[in-house]
Amino acid sequence: MSEHSDTELITANEACALLGISAATLYAYVSRGQLSSRPGPQARSRVYLRAEVERLAQRKRAGRGAERGAAQSLDRGLPVLETRISLIRPDAPYYRGRSAVAAAQAGATLEDIARLLWECEDHDPFAATAPAAWPSRIASLALDAELPPVERTMACIPLLALEQRQSLNAAIAVRREVAAMLLRQNAALLVGTEPDARPVHRLLADAWRPGDTVFAELVRSALVLCADHELNVSAFAARVVASTGAHLHATVSAGLAALSGPRHGGATARAHALLLDAEASGAPAAFIAERWRRGDELPGFHHLLYPDGDPRGAEVLRQLRDSCGDSPRMRLVEAVLAATEEVSGQHPNIDGMLGAVCYVYELPGAHALVMFATARLTGWLAHALEQQALGTLIRPRARYTGLAPKLPVGAA
Template identity: 70%
Template sequence: MSMDSDLIPAAEACRLLGISPATLYAYVSRGLLESRPGRAHRSRVYRRQEVERLAQRKRLGRGAARGAAQSLDRGLPVMETRISLIRPDGPYYRGRSAVALARAGATLEDPARLLWDCGSQDPFADPPGDWPARLAPLANAAELPPLSRAMAVTPLRALRVPPSFQADQAPRRALAATRLRQNAGLLVARRPAGPVHRLLAGTWRPGDEAFAELVRAALVLCADHELNVSAFAARVVASTGAHLHATVCAGLSALAGPRHGGATARVCALLEDARQSRDVRRLVAVRWQQGEDLPGFGHALYPAGDPRAAELLAMLRAMPADPATMELVEAVVAAAAEVSGRRPNVDFTLAALCLAHGLTATHALSLFAAGRVAGWLAHALEQQTLGRLIRPRARYTGLPPDGDADAPHD
């Protein structure tokens, strides 16, 4: 993508938006737009696509029907939930800070109980059980990609379990607990047993207590993030009355996309490019100035920085890790801050955590999936309790029907 076609000067951005330069700078400070260094001294340029998207939002106005049209990309709220709240200092799980929970030593099972509104019930009291003999070869097939293995076995496990949408809350939560632990087992091709962070860390780096502590905190911080893409997908499926197993499959399928869970792979690629570069700052600056993204940096919901990433990065710096990789991570973080003003998000820190311990992008994605399933199940349980189908309407903008010249279209 060339500089000329994708990046535009401030004057052009103001023209497209119909605003003054002062208002344009205000948009940047509020996180509505991002600016990058231009070719001329002290000049700034803007991504045409972002400017045009913001201009379209301005044209849509605030009417109910038109407002809904712009709400599906981190815009207006589309439904109510009691599960989680996103604030500048990070997500809150039913009023409890995720960062504080991670800092206090909570395991993934603790926010799961909180997110599922368990009260005095402990859905993890019973063991998750072993794989049925017919499924064990597939569940333990380590040569398969983790998400693919989980998506293959999960619907087959549902064949032996009664439908969950007709059950009372306690059996649903118990099923959710089994589903969470079995999902973790599938992601590492091991029999599910013990706390999830112990299962993952013990499989990837046996005996490394410092690494297990990082995995524990990462799982807690990734447990839920409101109506993210995978949670919304799981919730839509749950609204049909489908089994909790189906909602987990929906979440895994959404997570597999490169614009969601696949972001960790793009972070690892950036770090590898930086490792091969003689000048990390120049590498980052050239990418940014040419209109390329910096994967793992910036977050639309955290203009001042992702608190989850800050917490994990602080822990990673304080614990033993590969010095060369940590030096590389610090160099990329510093370069991104200087060039773009952006700070790391949770995708970056998950990738950095794994690379600093000799693991890969696949492990980072599995870590994310093992934690986020707690949130998917929370949204599924809440939606099943509501008993309503999620079925939005589309605003048709195509060709009018044959012979109907007066049909509305854009």
């Protein structure tokens, strides 16, 4: 671990020395999104986050050996397992070969994407599962509006497994029907209402802005774009649990637990807070420039897997502009976007745009995470179904780097 602060800034010469590269190569790393830079104290000079540079240097030192390569792959490095579910490309994530952006633009619902990701073909698991009222033992929890959405859902999902007689049934049709029921239950828990047969995007939109069809369309699109994203942290956690043979409720619980961290699903709340802080400053452009100058991050911007801009965020932004065009809050969002691009070259990611949706529509920032968690459960279940069809256990090995065992007294 570095002894330096995560926000310590260093010069270009220092960065080049740490990496053992030329200035030209350093600039190439920045242009490819492998490093970020900020304006330096002198005109046209740039400074760099020491922590970022040291992480990149560590990756370079790791080399190409099998053991070291495997260790590095756990941080957005080399692929660690095969999947047929989704593919990340610069223009969009692809769900079983179909563009998520194109699906959102064509009017697909989250249920449509679930049927695709779960390979349902002619079997519609949503038609086969009639939503039921909450069991008496969890109704008070499920409908308690004072509980935070994710915590309320995490408390109820394991209890719902007790009501599911076929939770360990291996028949694929039954497992898809359990998944469909879970998708509806999860959405209802996240907004604190009873599950029903409405499309999931309508259930959310009606809970927050009843009768607003334009807003409902925006929610629909956001859910489709967030349904899966390959081996993100929560999908991998769900997949590991699924590999043990655990029921689908357990895999969903694992996904929710991983999503709750500030470096995953919690990023939406920080992006929403950035917009509120920019508004409170009274000068959003200057506020963003000052944050960047002193080395603070800009939550809701940049994505390591999309160095040229997150296409999911771009699509939500396009629809948000269409629906809220010249509103005062949308103008502030535009000011923050413009200032961020000017000082850093960064574009909004999907976390940032979910936060922007809540900001523009004057909704609590927690609703951004609700949209994310509602959608992403679709992918968790797809990964669980795929992993359990493989029938293998995910059990990587660790490379021990601690103190060596002491030899017994008198040993040679």
